[in-house]
Structures are given as structure tokens and as C-alpha cells.
Amino acid sequence: MKLWIFVWSFIVGGIICVIGQIMMDVFKLTPAHTMTTLVVVGAILGGLGLYDPLVKFAGAGASVPIMSFGNSLVKGALMEAEKFGIIGVLTGIFEITSSGISAAIIFSFLASLIFKPKG
Amino acid sequence: MLKGHQTWVFDSKPVIISSAAVGGAFEAEGALAEDFDILHEDIWLGQDSFEKAEKKLLEEACETAISKAKMKKEDVQFFISGDLMNQIISSSFAARTLGMPFLGIFGACSSSMEGLALASLLIDSKSAEYVVAGASSHNVAAEKQFRYPTEYGGQKPPTAQWTVTGAGAALVAQKGDGPKVSCATIGKVVDMGISDPFNMGAAMAPAAVDTIEAHFRDLNIDPSYYDLIATGDLGSVGHSIAGDLLDKHGLKILKHRFTDCGLLIYNKDQPVMAGGSGCGCSAVVTYGHLLKRMKKGELKKILIVATGALLSPLSYQQKESIPCIAHAVSIEM
Amino acid sequence: MSNKKKKKLTPIQQEYQDFAKDREPKPQVLKNCIRAFLVGGIICTIGQGLQWFFMKYFNFTKETAGNPASAVLIIISILLTGFGVYDHIAQWAGAGTAVPVTGFANTMASAAIEHRTEGYVLGVGGNMFKLSGAVIVYGVFSAFVVAILKLTIKWLGGM
Numbered sequence: 294m295k296l297w298i299f300v301w302s303f304i305v306g307g308i309i310c311v312i313g314q315i316m317m318d319v320f321k322l323t324p325a326h327t328m329t330t331l332v333v334v335g336a337i338l339g340g341l342g343l344y345d346p347l348v349k350f351a352g353a354g355a356s357v358p359i360m361s362f363g364n365s366l367v368k369g370a371l372m373e374a375e376k377f378g379i380i381g382v383l384t385g386i387f388e389i390t391s392s393g394i395s396a397a398i399i400f401s402f403l404a405s406l407i408f409k410p411k412g
Numbered sequence: 413m414l415k416g417h418q419t420w421v422f423d424s425k426p427v428i429i430s431s432a433a434v435g436g437a438f439e440a441e442g443a444l445a446e447d448f449d450i451l452h453e454d455i456w457l458g459q460d461s462f463e464k465a466e467k468k469l470l471e472e473a474c475e476t477a478i479s480k481a482k483m484k485k486e487d488v489q490f491f492i493s494g495d496l497m498n499q500i501i502s503s504s505f506a507a508r509t510l511g512m513p514f515l516g517i518f519g520a521c522s523s524s525m526e527g528l529a530l531a532s533l534l535i536d537s538k539s540a541e542y543v544v545a546g547a548s549s550h551n552v553a554a555e556k557q558f559r560y561p562t563e564y565g566g567q568k569p570p571t572a573q574w575t576v577t578g579a580g581a582a583l584v585a586q587k588g589d590g591p592k593v594s595c596a597t598i599g600k601v602v603d604m605g606i607s608d609p610f611n612m613g614a615a616m617a618p619a620a621v622d623t624i625e626a627h628f629r630d631l632n633i634d635p636s637y638y639d640l641i642a643t644g645d646l647g648s649v650g651h652s653i654a655g656d657l658l659d660k661h662g663l664k665i666l667k668h669r670f671t672d673c674g675l676l677i678y679n680k681d682q683p684v685m686a687g688g689s690g691c692g693c694s695a696v697v698t699y700g701h702l703l704k705r706m707k708k709g710e711l712k713k714i715l716i717v718a719t720g721a722l723l724s725p726l727s728y729q730q731k732e733s734i735p736c737i738a739h740a741v742s743i744e745m
Numbered sequence: 746m747s748n749k750k751k752k753k754l755t756p757i758q759q760e761y762q763d764f765a766k767d768r769e770p771k772p773q774v775l776k777n778c779i780r781a782f783l784v785g786g787i788i789c790t791i792g793q794g795l796q797w798f799f800m801k802y803f804n805f806t807k808e809t810a811g812n813p814a815s816a817v818l819i820i821i822s823i824l825l826t827g828f829g830v831y832d833h834i835a836q837w838a839g840a841g842t843a844v845p846v847t848g849f850a851n852t853m854a855s856a857a858i859e860h861r862t863e864g865y866v867l868g869v870g871g872n873m874f875k876l877s878g879a880v881i882v883y884g885v886f887s888a889f890v891v892a893i894l895k896l897t898i899k900w901l902g903g904m
Contacts (some may be wrong), residue, residue: 295791295797295850298793298845299790299793299794302759302790302792302793302885303786303787303789303790304786305789306786306789306790306845307747307781307782307783307784307785307786307789307841307844308782308839308846309785309810310782310784310785310843310845311781311783311785311840312788312840312842312844313779313783313785313840313843313844313874313881314774314777314781314839314840314841315774315777315778315783316840317567317774317839317840318774318777318778318839319774321608321798324566324567324843324846324848324878325879325880326879327840327843327844328843328844328848328849328880329879329880329883329884330880332845332880332883332884332887333883333887335884335886336884336887336891337891339888340891340892340895341896344817346849347887348811349807351812351834352793352796353789353790353791353792353793353795353796353814354786354789354793355794356792356796356811356812356815357787357788357789357815357818357845357846358843358844358845358846359844359846359848359880361811361846362846362880363887364886365884365889366884366887366888367888367891367892368887369888370750370849370888370891370892371864371892371895371896374892374896378895379867379896380860381894382889382892382896383849383889384815386885386888386889386892387814387850387885392812392813392815392816393812393815393816393819393846393849396815396816396819396850396876397819397823397849397850398853398873399790399882400819400820400823400850400854401823401850401854401856401857401858402869402873403823403852403858404823404824404827404854404857405828405858405861405865405869406758407458407827408826408828408858408861409858409861410552410562410563410829410858411562411563411829412563412826445763455774460862461862463862466825487896526849533821556859556860560855560876560877561855561856561858561859561860561875562832562855562859563826563827563829563832563851563854563855563858563859564832564835564852564855564856564876565826565831565834565836565842565843565848565853565855567835567836567838567839568836568842569769569772570772571769571770584884587806590895598827603752603758604757604758604761604762605755605758605759605761605762606762606765611769614765614768614769617765618761625849639885648770649768649769649770652768653764653765653768656768657764683836686770
């Protein structure tokens, strides 16, 4: 079981990226449009309860792609709503994704202090 | 003098008494490295922003052209220049340093020939004795403004082009030694509905074809008159489309005499997809490589058709297509 | 999407666009998909390895190990972006680097690094979300809609 999850994370992660590639090459969407669509799809699948089983099955293959960001946003909202009622939707959205966004902001800022664009 | 609908014939034959081409590190690895006056080692040129570096490129090109003619900035009446930056700041700030009366123009990548045409008109009409026409572009500054930050990991399609980091300038005079500008055809804006900023070649090709046809129609001559017809930066995609369109419309352009500055400037192994582009592209190739070939006697009559895509980052987001323009200048030895 | 645009074109424009399309090099879809699959798969596998590492040495559980693993991937992407390496990998890998969370980190880091010349407040601060803003806006908004819908259905006794 332990090793199989590595194989599935490779395959499922790869497939999600291929879907993104097809969206860009065949449907001529920009990377921003592609990622936005995937996030929204992730949120919808999360709401339908379909994304968590995928994460259980494929591990990082489902949690690393940007779709899981949408799923985590929904999960955070629903978790807080369960505890605090409908206002929890607002207070809980960033609960789970906080580490990702915070890390991105903090380290991007640090990068801007240290690095120059290379062209 | 006006000939036909949109062509000026310069009876007094304004002379390009000197010219200069300045480039960056990537151009130094290219096919025309020998024909640059100055080549820089990196994209910063010792400045702290890319926009300032582009201004420096243009300043150097103008100052080099003026000093090659053994003249001073004070001898030049007008400076005509354009570039890709918002509000053409590279040209305006270079004009500030150069201190010459300034006419800023915007023709996107067709600015070099728009500038040369206007400079020649000023000289021919005796409205000036010396005029400098320049154009510049900087790869990173252009990417930052029109597309994505340079370190962004977006995949570029095979139709994309590489903006040249370079500036070219020509000093035009009423008399002297050098290649002469015989006529210029001013182009109309042509929009065939292409809206992909990663496929400028296909967007610009119809404008180039329109101007080329107007040129031959107005002057009533045949394409065989020229030793070389070079488009500015159509790249491999746009250039082949233009060639096919001209064939389709019955204009017999000889294929071995029809080239593109964006195809000439880089080597085959450089990752430039469809070829070079930018205001600097047609400027450095014409004012460096092509004029050198003319002075060596290899070419006697050339037609440079600089092509520009007149979009802005905002127009693209507002789902507008890309209107394009092309200006043609004929230079004879 | 292209059909809607075609209706607004004149016949000459349409004819030209078809003419041009025949002469354009097409992106090699199959090659790009294979590359995206490989790189995307590798990045996710590295993520899986990081999750295992955090579970074994830092007492994270299967559910919570995803967070630190993503954070590490984010930091690595930002470093590669800073060193000027990421864009070259991404040109080769396409969606393989864009779709995982690495793509998100790269959009922020590249914008921040590029706009330093406009100052730290307006340049870096003001532009950091230039490319990633859409993902966050639509992610949050769709999560909001989905959550409200789900709660409404539950409240109506539907679930």
C-alpha cells in the first residue's frame, strides 16, 4: 500500500497535468484561464464529495495540483460552517489553504529582495 | 513629392551619412553579431531597470551614429524616434539626454521605417539639414509590459517571437556619402481579425502585403527592381504567409530576394521560436547589416518593409483583435 | 470560443484567417502532453515523498501532511524562479509545471522579482498577485458558492 501510492500519485498527477496541457494547446486557453478553471472544478468536486476520495487514493497526485486548492477552500468553508453555522463559510475558507498562500507570499517577497530577473 | 496614393518620392535623394546598431548579449550570439557597433554583455547595461537599459541602448545608437559622421549633437536639427514602451519613454528619455528637438512616433515595430520616412521627408523638403531617426526595443521590458514577467513559466507556442534587445539609428542629411533614400510608402492600418499576441507574424503579414502592393502600384515598377526586399519582423510564420499572399495576388516576388529581418538576426540554434521581433529588430538589421552590405557593393537597391502590431496589453484583454501597419522605405546606393 | 469570434469577422477576414491557420506551425500536442505527464507526475511523486517525510519525522497525519509538503514545493519553485531556471523547465514541461502548486508559486515569485524596479510597495506589493489573482478570486468565489449551495441543500433536507 505504501509504495503503490507513489505510483498512483505519479499517474494521477500526470493525468491532471495532461488535462491542463490539452486545455492550453487544443482549447487555446491561457495558463491563467486554465488554472482558474481547474481550481473551480476542484471546488465543485470538493463540494460533491468526490475530491477527498481521490486524495486518499492518489495522495500527492491529487493534493499537489492546483485543483486541490479549490477542494481545500470548500472543505475549510464547510468545516467552519459545521461548527459556527453559515458565517463559518466566510471565516473558514482560508483555514486549510493558509499555509500555501502564506508561504507563497512570504517567500515571493523574500525572493524579490534577493533575486534579480535573469531574462 | 507625392506619387500615387501613399508614396513619397524624394527627388533630392536624402543621404544616410552614418548609422549605428547596438545590441545585447543574445544578439551577440546571433548571426549578425559582426555588424553591430556595440554589443553589451547583459540585459542590464549597468542600469537598475530594463526600461533604463533600453533608453541607454537608444542613446548609444544615436551618439555612435552622430560621432561616426564626425558631427556633434548640436548640428542635428531633429530627432525622430519610437519604441514599444508605454508613452514611448525610451525615446523621450533618450531625447532628454541627447537634447535635440524631438518628434516621438509610435508605429510599434514599424517605427524604424516610419522614422526614416519622416526624416527623409524633412530633409527632402529642406525643412532640416540633419535628422536622426532611431528605434529601440528591449526583450525583458517588452515581455514585462505586453506579456508575462520573464521568470514566469508560461510555455510559448511555436508562433511566438523573441523581442530584440537593440537600438538602431540613422543620420540623414541633404548631401554626403552613403546610401540614399529614394522613396517611402506609408502604410494603412490593416486588421484581419487575428487576436493572439503570441502570433504577431500572422497578424502583421496582411499589412506588409498591403504596403508592398501599394508601393509597386504607386511607382508602377516591378519587384525585380530591388535586389532585396526585407520585411521587418514577420518571422518564419508571417514571412511565409506574406510570400504566399503576394503570390496569390499575382505580385511576382523572387523568393531568394525576399527575406525578413527577424529571420536574419538570430542563429538557428537560438531558442527564438518564429524569429526576432521588436522595433529594434528592423532597425539594427537595416542600419547595421544591410547598409554594410550596400556599402560593400553587394546590394544596390533594397526595400525595407517594417511591420508593426498596434495592440496594447489592455486592448488584448478587452478582446480586441490586433490591427497592424507596415511602412516601406527604399534605399539605393 | 473560436466560433463565436468567427461570426464577427468579414468574409475577407475569415478567408485570411483560414489561409494563415494552414501555414502556422501547430503546437505538438502529443509531445507536449507526454512532457506534461512526465514532469507533472514527477512533481507529484516528489510531493508524495515529502508527505511521507513529514509523516515519519514530524508526526503529521495522512490528512495533514499535504500542507507542509505543498509549502516545501512552493519554496523550491520560488528558489528555482529566483535562479532563473524555472522558466526554462516550464517551457519544456508546459502544464507539467503550471498545473501543480509550483505554477502558482512561480506566478507570484516571478511577478514580485520583476516588479522590484517599481519599488517594494507599489511594485512588489502591488503586482505580486498579477497572475495568481484570478486563481485566488475564482477559487474563493466558487468555494463560497459551492459551500452555500451544499449547506442550503442540507438545510432543505436534500442530503
